[in-house]
Amino acid sequence: MEHYTMNLTLKVWKQKNANERGRFETYQVKNVSSEMSFLEMFDVLNEQLIAEGKEPIAFDHDCREGICGMCSMYINGRAHGPWHHTTTCQLHMREYKDGDTIVVEPWRANAFPVIKDLVVDRQSFDRIIQAGGYVSVNTGNAVDANAIPIEKHMADEAFASAACIGCGACVAACPNASAMLFVSAKVSHLSMLPQGSPERKERVMNMVNQMDKEGFGNCTNIGACEAECPKGISLENIARLNREYLGAMFDGGSQNAK
Amino acid sequence: MALNSKIPAGLLEEKWEKYKSTCKLVNPANKRQLEVIVIGTGLAGASAAAALGELGYKVKTFCFQDSPRRAHSIAAQGGINAAKNYQNDGDSTYRLFYDTVKGGDYRAREANVYRLASVSANIIDQCVAQGVPFAREYGGLLSNRSFGGTQVQRTFYAAGQTGQQLLIGAYQALERQVALGNVTQYSRHEMLDVVMIDGKARGVIVRNLVTGELERHFGHAVLLCSGGYGNVFYLSTNAMGSNVTAAWKAHKKGAFFGNPCYTQIHPTCIPVSGDHQSKLTLMSESLRNDGRIWVPKAKGDNRKPNDIPEEERDYYLERRYPAFGNLVPRDVASRAAKERCDAGYGVGASKQAVYLDYAAAVQRYGKIEVSKQGIANADAATITKLGKEVVKEKYGNLFEMYEKITGENPYEVPMRIYPAVHYTMGGLWVDYELQTTIPGLYALGEANFSDHGANRLGASALMQGLADGYFVIPYTMGNYLADDIRTKSIPTDHPAFVEAENAVRDRINQLMNIKGTESVESFHKRLGKIMWDKCGMARNEKGLKEAIAEIQALRKEFWSNVRIPGEVNEYNPELDKANRVADFIELGELMCIDALNRNESCGGHFREEYQTEDGEALRQDDQYMYVAAWEYKGESNFELHKEDLNYEVVHPSARSYK
Numbered sequence: 001m002e003h004y005t006m007n008l009t010l011k012v013w014k015q016k017n018a019n020e021r022g023r024f025e026t027y028q029v030k031n032v033s034s035e036m037s038f039l040e041m042f043d044v045l046n047e048q049l050i051a052e053g054k055e056p057i058a059f060d061h062d063c064r065e066g067i068c069g070m071c072s073m074y075i076n077g078r079a080h081g082p083w084h085h086t087t088t089c090q091l092h093m094r095e096y097k098d099g100d101t102i103v104v105e106p107w108r109a110n111a112f113p114v115i116k117d118l119v120v121d122r123q124s125f126d127r128i129i130q131a132g133g134y135v136s137v138n139t140g141n142a143v144d145a146n147a148i149p150i151e152k153h154m155a156d157e158a159f160a161s162a163a164c165i166g167c168g169a170c171v172a173a174c175p176n177a178s179a180m181l182f183v184s185a186k187v188s189h190l191s192m193l194p195q196g197s198p199e200r201k202e203r204v205m206n207m208v209n210q211m212d213k214e215g216f217g218n219c220t221n222i223g224a225c226e227a228e229c230p231k232g233i234s235l236e237n238i239a240r241l242n243r244e245y246l247g248a249m250f251d252g253g254s255q256n257a258k
Numbered sequence: 259m260a261l262n263s264k265i266p267a268g269l270l271e272e273k274w275e276k277y278k279s280t281c282k283l284v285n286p287a288n289k290r291q292l293e294v295i296v297i298g299t300g301l302a303g304a305s306a307a308a309a310l311g312e313l314g315y316k317v318k319t320f321c322f323q324d325s326p327r328r329a330h331s332i333a334a335q336g337g338i339n340a341a342k343n344y345q346n347d348g349d350s351t352y353r354l355f356y357d358t359v360k361g362g363d364y365r366a367r368e369a370n371v372y373r374l375a376s377v378s379a380n381i382i383d384q385c386v387a388q389g390v391p392f393a394r395e396y397g398g399l400l401s402n403r404s405f406g407g408t409q410v411q412r413t414f415y416a417a418g419q420t421g422q423q424l425l426i427g428a429y430q431a432l433e434r435q436v437a438l439g440n441v442t443q444y445s446r447h448e449m450l451d452v453v454m455i456d457g458k459a460r461g462v463i464v465r466n467l468v469t470g471e472l473e474r475h476f477g478h479a480v481l482l483c484s485g486g487y488g489n490v491f492y493l494s495t496n497a498m499g500s501n502v503t504a505a506w507k508a509h510k511k512g513a514f515f516g517n518p519c520y521t522q523i524h525p526t527c528i529p530v531s532g533d534h535q536s537k538l539t540l541m542s543e544s545l546r547n548d549g550r551i552w553v554p555k556a557k558g559d560n561r562k563p564n565d566i567p568e569e570e571r572d573y574y575l576e577r578r579y580p581a582f583g584n585l586v587p588r589d590v591a592s593r594a595a596k597e598r599c600d601a602g603y604g605v606g607a608s609k610q611a612v613y614l615d616y617a618a619a620v621q622r623y624g625k626i627e628v629s630k631q632g633i634a635n636a637d638a639a640t641i642t643k644l645g646k647e648v649v650k651e652k653y654g655n656l657f658e659m660y661e662k663i664t665g666e667n668p669y670e671v672p673m674r675i676y677p678a679v680h681y682t683m684g685g686l687w688v689d690y691e692l693q694t695t696i697p698g699l700y701a702l703g704e705a706n707f708s709d710h711g712a713n714r715l716g717a718s719a720l721m722q723g724l725a726d727g728y729f730v731i732p733y734t735m736g737n738y739l740a741d742d743i744r745t746k747s748i749p750t751d752h753p754a755f756v757e758a759e760n761a762v763r764d765r766i767n768q769l770m771n772i773k774g775t776e777s778v779e780s781f782h783k784r785l786g787k788i789m790w791d792k793c794g795m796a797r798n799e800k801g802l803k804e805a806i807a808e809i810q811a812l813r814k815e816f817w818s819n820v821r822i823p824g825e826v827n828e829y830n831p832e833l834d835k836a837n838r839v840a841d842f843i844e845l846g847e848l849m850c851i852d853a854l855n856r857n858e859s860c861g862g863h864f865r866e867e868y869q870t871e872d873g874e875a876l877r878q879d880d881q882y883m884y885v886a887a888w889e890y891k892g893e894s895n896f897e898l899h900k901e902d903l904n905y906e907v908v909h910p911s912a913r914s915y916k
Contacts (some may be wrong), residue, residue, distance in 0.1 A: 012278070016828075017828065017829070017863045019531065026808065033532055033534055035531040035532055035534075036534045037530075037536070037663075039446050040534045040535070040536050041538065043534070043536055044534060047777055047779060047780075049823075050821060050823055050832070051777070052821075054821060054823070055823050055824055055830060056824075056831075058829055058831060060324060061474065061498055062328055062330070062496040062497040062498055062499050063324055063328075063332065063333045063498075064497070064498060064536065064537045064539075065332060065333050065495075065539050065540075065659070066659060066662075067332055067333050067419060067421075067422055068323070068328040068330070068333065068497065069327070069328060070323060070324060070328050083662070085658070086662060089658065090662045090663070091662075092662065092663065092665070094665055105757045115468055115829055116829040119829065121324070121766075122324055122325065123324070123325070123445065125325065126325050126326075126327075126433060126436075126443070126445075128432060129429070129433040130434070130436050130437040131428055131437065133433065134388070134430035134431060134433060134434040135388050135389045135430070136434060137384075137387045137388060137431075138311040138312045139305075139312055139384060139431075139728045139729075139732070140380075140384075140728075141387065142380070142383035142384045142387035142731075143383065143387070144383055145342070145382045145383045145385075145392075145400055146342075146344060146384040146399045146400055148386060148387075149397065149398030149399055150398050151398055152392060152394045152395065152396050152398065152511070155391055155392075155393075155394040155398075156394075158391045159391035159393075159417065160417060161414075162391050162423060162426065163422075164423070166325065166327055188390050189389065189391070190615065193389050193391070195386070195387055195388070195389045196389050223485075
């Protein structure tokens with residue numbers, strides 16, 4: 001790969017905490033290597049700011065391998081930036097050229113309040129899982145793993161839904177800040193497997209109720225979530241969620257729902 | 259203090275069964291009165307917290323990430339071992355045990371490893387019951403693949419994201435317990451000290467990373483599931499936040515540190531591209547199933563890899579180790595890569611890389627597909643196309659990741675790889691019950707030293723984390739707490755809590771008040787360079803002595819010149835990092851001391867003075883067949899305690915994969 005360096009202008013959202021108003025701040029970053037990752041470019045900028053006695057920019061990140069789901073930047077109007085099926089940490093600077101201006105914001109949603117700068121609170125996702133995103137099996141109860149054969153095609157589909165990393169890009173990308181793609185991926189993963197079948201009705205009711213309680217918006221079939229999802233979670237999951245939800249409603253499966 | 263490993267008497271294969279049948283139990287009413295603190299929510303922590311919550315204990319979990327699901331277990335790619343013998347290829351509990359002991363170069367405890375192998379099958383059952391979507395065959399049954407250091411197929415996997423799927427399984431089980439009120443979870447909290455009362459661990463001081471406030475939490479027992487310390491090298495495959503702080507605080511409060519120098523350098527990582535590099539990315543070991551590793555036969559050959567003809571390539575692993583070929587254990591593969599690069603055969607711009615080539619696999623799979631699909635007289639393009647499709651199904655996400663990072667297409671051009679720090683076999687010393695030398699303080703998963711000896715086999719870390727959490731700690735902790743049922747919860751205004759919190763606050767203030775000129779990151783990089791150069795893949799006496807002096811000097815400089823921006827009582831990642839780097843510096847010194855003490859080569863610990871004529875590790879069993887457990891005695895002062903390793907079943911021999 002041809003290597004080059006560039007100078008960039010960054011407009012980054014700065015916000016002291018959840019209660020104070022935020023604003024954009026402009027920074028110049030010099031000699032950025034095309035081989036850096038996007039977050040490494042932020043490392044360079046932060047080191048520069050610390051050297052100048054200024055406060056660095058707070059952002060979430062951890063594995064930097066595209067799997068933990070912690071990184072969460074809204075880059076030039078797109079969740080995780082311009083690359084398809086890519087988290088912010090895997091976006092690399094060869095995407096940009098000398099002189100570019102890049103605008104970076106946090107995920108914006110009522111259910112994801114800003115903690116500081118680009119860092120948001122996504123505990124609402126944990127609470128949605130607590131509402132039913134599991135199979136109720138205690139440790140030690142399991143039968144032999146091969147006693148439950150699962151059609152390969154179903155297992156593969158369940159896996160495709162389970163590939164969700166819970167980053168929240170779907171919410172950030174959605175004009176309604178809906179969490180339907182996240183919730184539907186979990187509902188689909190478990191409802192497609194025999195292990196998840198006994199609880200499928202309560203699960204879908206309870207998880208959707210919790211999603212609404214958290215203040216996420218409604219789904220209006222725009223599809224931005226699927227387009228921006230770094231793991232390629234399909235809109236079919238939402239269709240499946242709707243079927244599961246309707247089925248549970250008409251089947252009286254909501255009796256056990258909380 | 260004499261180390262007591264508390265290995266039960268009796269035949270190896272009966273020890274754990276006997277222990278489980280005779281250990282003390284806590285009745286359900288009493289469990290509700292007993293509080294347990296779990297630090298870290300990776301596979302070990304999440305599984306322990308879920309299992310203990312199910313039993314009825316009152317559990318609190320803490321993680322520094324924004325959700326328990328983000329712990330770095332999530333990044334494990336390749337798979338999890340289990341002695342299921344579903345492939346009818348000769349696997350058994352004994353063989354998994356034997357492979358693990360041999361893979362660890364005869365530096366692990368037999369009884370622990372046997373227990374690990376015997377619960378391995380239960381782990382797969384449990385995970386499948388939770389809905390973990392492992393890969394399956396067309397008949398609907400589970401699929402297996404091979405991993406390094408073994409000759410059977412016992413690795414279960416979920417594409418290239420086995421860790422994520424297992425962690426989500428454990429996380430879901432954990433969230434269920436949160437919903438049931440048995441577990442309270444604290445995210446964005448970091449443990450900064452253990453609280454000791456009457457010689458027992460009775461709680462922790464944690465910092466709320468959002469507000470900066472210090473909190474006190476009581477527990478009848480404290481479980482450290484805080485992972486490994488590979489980030490002491492700055493560059494590693496660990497997550498950016500992975501750190502030793504919880505384990506190190508426990509060490510300074512009296513928990514011995516076992517075999518700190520045992521570090522695993524993983525052979526297949528994406529090479530460093532420049533000074534800006536913040537972390538390294540692993541390419542799963544599963545790629546060695548089908549990929550072939552080579553360098554040019556000629557030194558300094560600058561041709562493009564596809565222009566180098568077959569006969570001018572050196573498939574050095576296949577040449578040196580015909581029995582295991584590209585699937586030798588990690589330590590062996592890493593050293594072989596370093597040997598070729600040091601000798602001048604490295605590739606790429608930095609010359610610090612070797613090729614991992616899929617061309618042969620594409621052809622092999624392509625031909626199988628052609629025959630499966632009954633295509634007569636298929637042309638080369640069809641074979642290649644079909645072969646690429648098979649490779650894509652098996653390894654697609656890994657290939658994609660490689661392309662995103664390097665900008666090169668691995669379906670067309672061989673991948674460039676180089677070894678990188680990946681895992682630490684060392685950790686807090688624990689007995690058979692996973693208890694550290696502090697009563698009531700346990701260490702699980704990568705945070706302890708116990709099961710992998712001097713080198714861990716691939717797909718065994720996930721196995722150990724879940725074994726410790728789901729199947730070991732529920733029994734062994736109960737055995738301890740059974741004697742603690744009369745202890746009421748201790749209020750956190752107890753002087754021990756006040757004192758511990760004050761000490762933590764003083765240290766934070768001290769760090770903030772240095773107001774020096776050099777960033778935390780810069781100190782971390784400097785530490786990493788010392789460690790990699792002198793305590794990395796190859797070590798020698800001279801280098802280690804230099805490293806110790808350099809680290810001591812670095813520590814002084816850190817405590818007089820580090821610059822931490824921002825305030826204490828706010829979200830301040832630089833302060834979090836400073837706390838961690840300060841501990842890494844102290845740990846780095848101990849690692850060098852341990853490496854210097856161990857005058858032998860074993861597994862991941864390679865002392866240049868101790869090697870065979872053909873460059874293999876040379877153990878000194880008569881002198882070093884022991885676990886080095888270090889006691890903290892004050893700044894730069896550690897006392898060595900030895901736990902002798904007795905092999906009753908396996909007979910240690912020179913490890914050979916030839």
